Amino acid sequence: MASLKELKGRINSVKSTQKITKAKQMVAAAKLRKAQAAAEAARPYAERLAGVMASLAGKLAGQNNGPLLLRGTGSDQRHLLVVVNTDKGLCGGLNSVLVRAAIAKARELIDAGKDVEFYLVGRKGRAPIKRAFADKVGTQFDTSNVRQPGFDEAEAIADEVIAKYEAGQFDVALLVYPIFRSALVQDPTVQQIIPVPAPAVASNAASGAVVEYEPSEEAILEELLPRYLKTQIFGALIEIAASEQGASMTAMDNATRNAGDLINKLTVQYNRSRQAAITTELVEIIAGAEAL
Amino acid sequence: MALHFELVTPAKLVRSEDVHMVVVPGTEGEFGVLEGHAPFMSTIRDGALQIFRTAGGTPETIQVRGGFAEVSETGLTVLAEHVDG
Numbered sequence: 001m002a003s004l005k006e007l008k009g010r011i012n013s014v015k016s017t018q019k020i021t022k023a024k025q026m027v028a029a030a031k032l033r034k035a036q037a038a039a040e041a042a043r044p045y046a047e048r049l050a051g052v053m054a055s056l057a058g059k060l061a062g063q064n065n066g067p068l069l070l071r072g073t074g075s076d077q078r079h080l081l082v083v084v085n086t087d088k089g090l091c092g093g094l095n096s097v098l099v100r101a102a103i104a105k106a107r108e109l110i111d112a113g114k115d116v117e118f119y120l121v122g123r124k125g126r127a128p129i130k131r132a133f134a135d136k137v138g139t140q141f142d143t144s145n146v147r148q149p150g151f152d153e154a155e156a157i158a159d160e161v162i163a164k165y166e167a168g169q170f171d172v173a174l175l176v177y178p179i180f181r182s183a184l185v186q187d188p189t190v191q192q193i194i195p196v197p198a199p200a201v202a203s204n205a206a207s208g209a210v211v212e213y214e215p216s217e218e219a220i221l222e223e224l225l226p227r228y229l230k231t232q233i234f235g236a237l238i239e240i241a242a243s244e245q246g247a248s249m250t251a252m253d254n255a256t257r258n259a260g261d262l263i264n265k266l267t268v269q270y271n272r273s274r275q276a277a278i279t280t281e282l283v284e285i286i287a288g289a290e291a292l
Numbered sequence: 293m294a295l296h297f298e299l300v301t302p303a304k305l306v307r308s309e310d311v312h313m314v315v316v317p318g319t320e321g322e323f324g325v326l327e328g329h330a331p332f333m334s335t336i337r338d339g340a341l342q343i344f345r346t347a348g349g350t351p352e353t354i355q356v357r358g359g360f361a362e363v364s365e366t367g368l369t370v371l372a373e374h375v376d377g
Contacts, residue, residue, distance in 0.1 A: 041304035042302055052371075227358070
């Protein structure tokens with residue numbers, strides 16, 4: 001049985017932990033709102049770009065001399081897994097779920113006889129993936145030095161990935177990132193980014209008008225593909241930001257509630273032992289009085 | 293008598309308004325877009341967009357970097373990676 005003083009100390013320590021988790025929860029809630037607004041703001045660009053891509057790619061489909069990014073290298077032997085993780089912890093199981101999805105995909109590819117290399121974005125994925133595939137981790141992109149990974153970071157990542165692709169270091173690139181559904185649910189997703197999968201042609205694309213292209217359709221597509229890739233990576237960065245805050249909010253909410261339960265339990269125990277001590281003291285006094 | 297003009301960057305929708313004319317710095321030369329322009333698509337070079345709110349007025353300029361412009365029956369959409377000013 002813990003002494004009264006020890007119990008009091010524990011109650012205080014749990015209380016201060018609860019204060020921290022509560023503060024983190026509120027910070028996450030505020031940041032989540034911001035992240036969602038950013039996701040909202042990024043949508044028009046992505047949608048328009050996808051629309052243009054779809055109409056151009058549809059027109060140029062079936063030609064063998066299309067840009068390298070669209071038609072691929074003709075092989076699917078070497079895969080590059082671009083895994084986007086968060087930089088900070090305190091966000092529940094988000095990172096471990098992502099890492100598990102990435103590792104499962106890697107194992108599947110290795111079992112199929114393919115070569116796998118990792119390209120890691122964010123700090124939290126490094127350790128577990130290194131533990132599983134120590135020799136497969138290629139590049140690590142550090143996003144921890146900026147407050148909010150934005151388009152500049154996406155651009156840097158895309159440029160690096162495209163440079164590797166053009167240098168012939170891999171044939172297929174897959175992007176692993178979470179899709180933010182709600183504060184409770186973030187689905188890890190594996191998406192192919194190179195060769196660029198042609199977006200589904202929008203049904204209203206048949207506007208009938210003949211569109212003029214300057215310089216030429218091929219040249220525009222050539223320029224568009226890297227941009228499209230950047231947008232997709234930017235989208236992943238935005239999703240990870242929203243997911244991180246959402247997961248963090250949920251995890252911290254749970255932690256705050258657990259701390260509350262623990263405080264209640266400890267308080268009951270504290271009151272009981274205090275009462276027991278008082279009763280013992282009284283019994284001793286009465287016994288002493290009777291003995292006289 | 294108005295052209296619907298939208299300027300979009302990955303981070304946000306910068307402009308969405310009705311204007312008189314926009315002069316876009318295309319890779320193969322500047323071109324002005326008025327209402328009713330034929331469907332057209334062009335990549336743009338780094339340069340200044342000139343937005344004329346009214347005919348003959350002084351243009352407002354916005355520096356854009358990297359992107360392309362699309363003219364459809366709904367208006368002009370400029371997708372730019374970076375926008376200054």
